[in-house]
Amino acid sequence: MVDQLLLGFQLFFQWNVLLGMIFGVVTGIVIGALPGMTVVMAVSLALPFTFSMEPVVAISFLLGIYKAGVYGGSMSAILIGTPGTPGAAATVMDGYALTRKGLGKKALDMALYASVIADLLSDIITILAAVQIAHLALMIGPVEFFAIIIFSLTIIAAVSGKSLIKGLISGGLGLLLATVGMDSLYGVTRFTFGNINLTGGLNMVPVLIGLFAIPEIIQQLKGKKLHPEKTTILDTDVVVSTQENKITWKEFTGIFPTIFRGAIIGSIIGIIPGVGASPAAFLTYSRSKKVSKHPEEYGNGSLEGVAAAEAGNNGVCGPTLIPLLTLGIPGDKTTAVLLGAFVIQGLTPGPLLFVKHIDIIYGIFIAMIVINFIVFGIGKMALKWAALISNVPREVMFPIVFILCVFGCYASNNMLFDVWLMLIIGGMGYFMLMFGLPLAPFVIAFILSPLFEDGMRRSLIMSQGDLTVFLTQPIALTFLLLTLFSIIFILRGKKKELALSKEE
């Protein structure tokens, strides 16, 4: 084993591997930060450039894009309130609120620390327990998958804000909207009104950008017209000192359990094929809020909230590779492209890869760890300049954000229809806010709805319509019981809140 590890080090310590990683990280951060440009797109676009590279260089380059892209999404989420990638949707809630308080630099720093540490921890989990975890992943069938999704839907309560009913309405709308398009089981079209562009369902990128960016652009430009004296997005005229905008050692150590939680949740979610970074981020956010000493700060600019969301979405990165490397099963679109990269390099992911090319596997494992340090270094350099965005006048910043959204939305699918969709969803988002309907539950439900339906129907096909199937599988039953306890816990919490507000 030591010989193979040394061979892995030998493969890794080459100047072109380091250069590939740096170039990958820079590309990933830039593309991740652009609203509409997804990590899958970045990895797919970079794939042709790897044809002539050596295996470790090629995979390290693509992994650099992947990991940095997931982190990069947080920059636009924090600075302009628009998630650069779907995984950063949970970061918007507290990150943007902190920017408006003049603490954008602090939020960006926290996002970077949380992303890198959680990613590093999840990589270590991946390396130490890849094979064992892969066997666990095989135990997750449609029934267990459905129970996990049901449990994840309880996140809606945590991000509902003041009114649980309105949060559930918003979630219901998200669940319903996600059913547009072709039914996955029978190929029947639903709510397409004869429009061929709707057959494939609603693309997540325009829905997310429309929901978060368009209402904010409208609000800010409207605010500029009504209150021209307020020049920037900052809510306060009080200038925040550089010292206040730095994370203190106490803040950092206090937030470490949240990051650790994110790494664990991200790792568990990461090994389940098809779930992805967004649910992991929201799940970590919701769990952290429940155990937090200051849950009232969540949604209003909580550093802990930023750390939870970012740790959750970056914690997914390493473990997503486990089913790919050990079983040859890609867990999501990005790992599917990575599978292509392996095949192009003449490597077939699966158990045999660990026997035939263990040196390459070790080389990739070392690259996974080192990429985190490169993300940290480059991220830290980029933050100095990125934080200045909050000082840009509103009438300059938001028209630019709109144009970015239009280009990004179009580029996500090469369809002008998506830009129209973004505008329509944006208009809907504005009205939802007007009626006090929170946007976050809508997003979570929209992301989880296809997984929910697919899991439920596949389970029922397997059991020939027998509903008791959800109660006879131990893993599924555990998650359903956890869901039940969560609901009881939420309702008790809301009752307490109500009693307290009555007393006041």
Place this chain on the structure above:
Amino acid sequence: MDKEIKSDIVLTFVLLFFSVVILFIIIPSQINEPGYIKSTYLSPAFVPRVFTIFIGFMALLLFFRSITRLKKSSSKKEMQPAGIETLTAEGRRGHRIAVLIWVSCCFFILAVELFGILIPSILFLGALMVFFGQKKWLLVLSIMILVPLLLYLFLHDIANVQFPKGILFS
């Protein structure tokens, strides 16, 4: 009547109307349920139906909560806060501006369909900045040209995105 309660009651009626229309008009006409599916749970219309009923049910809960709050607030005979009229006037003006922004964005996308993405983006970006109060012409000019142009070049030449050329130019 309290502003929030009023808006909740309006929302209830909008959602109930929406649920009824989806449940009884749109689902039957837009989802074709194949006859060979025997189990209700497996029908392609089952999940949309459940979600729609859920929205309607939550709307009803919101309605009952609003009515309870309305009764409580009227029994307390709460006074309207001072300055609410001005707030409403500003709110109305704000909504008018919001609609104007949204409609102008729609016209911009129409212009993209006609003239391609680059020229309308340059003009729209400049127009927005000037309309919302930016007076530094050099700044406006440089941003309105550089941002769309750089984005176009990056996405078109590096990411191979094929942007619409516009009906009039293709």
